Amino acid sequence: MKTQNNSMDKWMRMHIDSNARQELDDLTRQSWERSISYNLDYTNALPKEISSQEFKRIQIERQRLCVCANNVLEPLEQRYINNGYGLILFDQSGCLLRLYGKERFQTWAADNHIKIATRWSEKTIGTNPFSLGIQHEIAASLIGEKNFSRFLINGAYFFAPIRLENGDLYGGIALAIPKDSSSDNMLAWTITLARAIELQLFWFGAASLFGNMSDNCGMLSVDRFNGQVHILIMSDEVIKIFGLPSRDYYYEKLDNIIPNTPTNKSFWNIINTDSKIADKNIHLNVNGKSVDINVSAAPIRQTKFHMHATLLYITSIKRINKLISQYSSNIARYGFENIIGQSEAMQTIIRRCKTAALTDSNILLLGESGVGKDVIAQAIHNNSDRSKKPFIAINCASFSKDLIACELFGYENGAFTGAKKEGALGKFELADNGTLFLDEIGDMPLDLQAVLLRVLEEKSFRKVGGNVVVDVNVRIIAATNKNLIKKIANGLFREDLFYRLGIIRIYIPPLRSRENDIMILAKHFITQICARLGKPVVNLSNSAAAFFKNYPWPGNVRELRNMLEGIISTSDDLEISEQELRRYLGDFAAEAESSDHSAQISHFLQNIESQDECIYDERRDIVRALKICHNNRTKAADYLGMPLRTFYRRLKKYGLLML
């Protein structure tokens, strides 16, 4: 009783006599001076109570701190903490989050107004070790009378800050004990506990960092405790795949995020059976949205740390499909540097294509089969702003009428018998933000042409069997070896689609009319083929070279390359002779010789319609646009995708202003 009275006397003296405060260390004394200046009622000063709503918010915000502190302190609370003392967890603002200790401690704490959902600041309760430690981010201990408020003088308090890896203050832990029971090394104990909590925070922080290392594959790790499944790691990619708001989901119950409903049964089976699985495609409903994922999972058991977790690697099916497409046939390998051609025609084409690549307008490539439309489309893509995005090609002639719609727009799950369960992405979605190359556009069925036109105009579409509108940002490059003008005249190709696709129209002439390119291309292919076959580079004899120039090349560049490959791979001669060429071409060579040049061409090209009409005729296009738009110039300019001012300049240029 005497000591208690002594302590009370000392405490009173410190309140009324500044000399009595000289024995305090500097930081504590300064805090006392400030507390006195606040005019606090030190006999009744209490920490501020926090509303339950605010406290709930703080608990969610500091979920990570609470869980990591629980991991360290709960085992202590159960086994080692004796009845007399306890531990107190604070957040970085001095909010008391949790008390750990047996019943006697809890009662003692309550008697001294040490309760959860209270905020401990110097301004409300005067000098106390918790706010002192938080304010200066230091370990602090205050015993009995060194505390400002009457309610703290019965105890001894040892506070240690809890910091994150980057040094930021995250909270604090305090050991509280009735004053008479305190001993010397208690601050060291508290600091050790704080370090243990920091280590937990670091470990989970590092695990999350690890989970975020890949942008493509998400990591979800869950922990099983008392029959509940909690989230340990949910990487940013998983948050994105599930379409959830971006925040910390640490230790949230998994079924709050992915409800354990029949739709999500396959996913919950993985969690509940806790087995190892690889690459399972799963359909989920998260937050009311359908999500298709590919999952690999592995259980983690760590007995020493009581860890019973499952680690899941999650990738969106959308992404996998995209990769499959990207890495199968859809790679734009060619740049303009790979396009060989010294002829004036080819040089002009390359110049025009380079300019066109910088715009976002649709491009229509016209020309016979094998002239290089595909390689030019790739080069345009690679020279455009979209070069880092997908280049997706589709050959419109190689699908049936029904299939091509699925190929272009994809389908929803169960859209038709035999459809994949998880549905499929179409080329439009795969090409989002990139380029869609519609090869052989002249062979697209008429009804699909109407759909395509709508997609080009609205920049959105519906999947086959689906209702959801999918927005896309795709640049179209279309190509054809068909005479579209003739097709339009025969009602087989939509005129409006022709104009929409051919905002920029580029005609690639056949090889026979690019005489200068034949030998350059031949030499280029010879070097390339010989290198690939590991053979010394072969020459062309003079007469073979002369034969080359006179041959009509109905198959254009493709034919030239195939012929050279056929000859080089079956002969060991170091020179390609004219005889060799004749032998390879057989009847074709004889035919080529037996008729005059123009007859040869028409013979070989009987299936290829003249492209001359396809050559870009701007005047004709403008007249046609005006006719379609009933002479409304604004509409006609829009129809051609031309700025109005340019349109007027063209009207003037072609003497059409009076129309």
Ligand SMILES: Nc1ncnc2c1ncn2[C@@H]1O[C@H](COP(=O)(O)OP(=O)(O)OP(=O)(O)O)[C@@H](O)[C@H]1O
């Ligand atoms: N200027 C060129 N330089 C280099 N290689 C070329 C050139 N033009 C065409 N080729 C090659 O010729 C072959 C045929 O070209 P490509 O497939 O681009 O023709 P295409 O006009 O798209 O034919 P199709 O109409 O049949 O689809 C390809 O292997 C391509 O690499």
